[in-house]
Amino acid sequence: MIRILDITFKDLLQLMRDFKTFMFLLLMPILFTFLFGYAFGGFGGNSDSRLPVGYLSQDNHWVTDSLHDLLSESDLISLRENVFLSPADLEQQVANGDLAAAIIVPHGYGRDVLKNRTDLRLIVIADTNSTAWTSVEAELLRITSRLDGAVRTATIIERIDSERMPFHYAFEKTLDAWNDPPIAVTETKSPAVAKVSDSGAALAHTAPGMMLQFAIAGLLTAAQIIVTERKTRTLQRLLTTSTRRIDVALGHFLAIFLLLFTQFTILIVFSQVILKVDYFRVPEATALVAVSAALCISALGLLIGFAAQSEEQAITFSLIPMFVFAGLGGAWVPLEVTGATFRAVGHVSPVAWGMDGFENIVARGLGFESVLLPSAALLGYALLFFSLAVWRLYASEEK
């Protein structure tokens, strides 16, 4: 046992001597968490999960301005306005999927609303079979109904008391009244739903994603220590002492594990404190997933170290799982947005199980039980990789 710790300590000493390694292992994942978080709309102000809807007004009327204001204030749709775009351009953008729908306000729309005419209405471009259209349609109906209702109410009030309540005043008051209705429905959400809809949802995905991806990338350094050990024949020399092969494997494994677990701990604390990704909501679950993931990736690093015959091979063997496992396992793009088949295939990658575990805590708001299956899967992978690594060590040294 003591020799295992001696080898571990020696490996860590070697790693600490390389300043660039530490830069790579700690700063790169932090940097990429920011980059991916930003790209997926994290960091509050830049986050906009509303449906993009094109808007083109051909009408110059104050009612149309009110319509525009109501649309702009919508929680569901986000207006994309560009005066240089034609209706045909908007149609193309909807067809391309760049816009969920497009609204064209025809000339005379405001005047007709005032006259309570229904023959001239908004022109809407949308794929009427899409779920996005259903949402946009409902929101449009809500807003136009509010506008019509305000016009009718103001007309009635003006008839009753035009001196004290002129039409414009009554119209604005009516519209304002919707902001503070006499009856309000309060919607409560489960913590899980609340987490998903949180503006930090993007970071709740990218923080664990980058952490897992760069843990695999860090294997390059750890594996190279083993490759160099064999290349310089220090591994062979170790085996001429009474140190057992399994002790050599465990010593290296423990060193990689401690390195990765430290990396995880720093990144989890960083994400919690700086990015407000709530890993500490269920700390025991976070710890279990972190330990399982670190064990799994450490065993993979050990396998790469014993399988690679040269530094070039170690680089290749480290980069391939980094890109394949991270990409397939949903570290870059959430598996939820992919199809069922891709999701199933993605779970061949241990990263998918790691993502499941962490996202169950920080994105889905689930409890300790939810990380048991992902953790078991990670530990299964750890056992598989470690067994293959030890087999490789025994086999290669007999050649």
Added chain:
Amino acid sequence: MENLPAIEVLSLHKAFGENRAVQGVSFKVGQGEIFSLLGPNGAGKTTTISMLSCLLRPDDGDARIMGHSIRSDGNGVKSALGVVPQDIALYEDLTAHENLSFWGKMYGLRGSELKKRVDEVLDIIGLRERANERVGKYSGGMKRRVNIGVALLHKPKVIYMDEPTVGIDPQSRRNILDSVVALKDQGMTVLYTTHYMEEAQELSDQIGIMDHGQMIASGTHDELVKLVGGQTRIDLTVNAEPQRILGAWQSVEGVEQASVEDEKISLLVADSNQVLPHLFEAATRQAVRITSVDIREPNLEAVFLHLTGRALRD
């Protein structure tokens, strides 16, 4: 225990697929002796050493190191021996002190004993002043010294040195050869592999010559030289056509063989001191002037040539 051979190798075999790397190698080394395994690259020296170090399991045969079988008592073997590999098997990003401490622990040393032995070895290899510098910054010779020092940490009875002088400067080479002799003086048994016959000749009590995985001859230097009949080779050049004097020299008493190679006349003689005056007399009679004489005493190169038909360096 004292009469026990330090190393006793009994018909070792090892094959890698079709390649029969070691074929029935046997030899004995007495305690406190230096035994050199001499042979060209690929002769099977390193494979033999690897089996004796318990790194490779022999296909057949056995060996005993201080009485411990390499087949059944690997730990006993490993505790009795120190290995100096051909490569610099050190961690270059650790200091010499850190390297020695780590390797000492791997040999089972702990605490004050470890500290004491590390300091002693640093003195032996003459690097105490620079012990806290990283090995990667050392010269090739200094690295070689640390490489040897590691094998001495646990005071082994037997040391294997696998071509320790390959690729180093003459001064470092001299230091290593001196250190091998010093180890012998301390009572250690040294198994030394090399393809430099001068080293084997200078250091060894006994020499084993390997080729194509087989031990083709073994014994003391003198015993091996006798295999080629103890003949001395004399190469001469003359200021005339070699054939003009060749016949005369062939008939000189003591000349056993004569041939012409590259305008040089090569003679194999039993005793060069006795033959040389007669060669000069014969040349004078033929009005031929001898322009150079090169006398080569019988050596291991000649033995290898004699046994394999190839030069050792091939």
